[in-house]
Amino acid sequence: MKNLLVVLTFLLAMVSLVQAQDKKAPASPKVTVESPDKNIKIVYGQPAKKGRVIFGAEGSNSLEKYGKVWRTGANEATEVTFKSDIMFGDKMVKAGTYTLFTIPGEKEWSVLLNSTLGQWGAYDYDKIKGTDVAMIKVPVSSTKTPIEKLTITPSNSSIAIAWDNVTVSVPIMKHGS
DSSP: OHHHHHHHHHHHHHHHHHHHHHTSOOSSOEEEEEOTTSSEEEEEEOOBOTTOOOEEOTTSSOSEETTSOBOSSEEEEEEEEESSOEEETTEEEOSEEEEEEEEOOSSEEEEEEESOOOOBTTTTHHHHGGGEEEEEEEEOEEEEEEEEEEEEEEOSSEEEEEEEEEEEEEEEEETTO
16 A cells, blocks of 8 residues: 555656746747737747857858758748838749748858748758749848847848857848838
8 A cells, every 4th residue: 555655656746847847948949920010920939048159161060050951940941921012122022921931041041932831840841942932142241249039020021040159130021112
């Protein structure tokens, strides 16, 4: 009887521990942001720097390599929804939801919109790159203070992506404006 009581107490403690772990915030929480005019909505997994080197050359210990396609977030690939037709840089893009990928570089990034939704990471990008709808190259700006969490900020005229010591900005304009 004493052994049964010990086993039951142990099992109850384990169930409580597992439930407590399930309630912890995810390492890269899902974030939803909108532009002030509500024309742009972005949903992305928000990773943190956590002392890591984020961007660097192939062969470095960086998390994301220059010249390699990145999902621009964590977990599922980032999705961008435009409620009206827009100019994405100099490319006209129809209203709708797209997957956002980037190819980081030391001095400029390629920012891509792809019509294939539901991607996990960028692992299958080579299979879906034929469904890209727009690609623009934008210059890199350096920040003086590292940005701990990836931050994607849509405004009425741009989408800014900032993390670690890097910021890029993609010009956006409602089509016909």
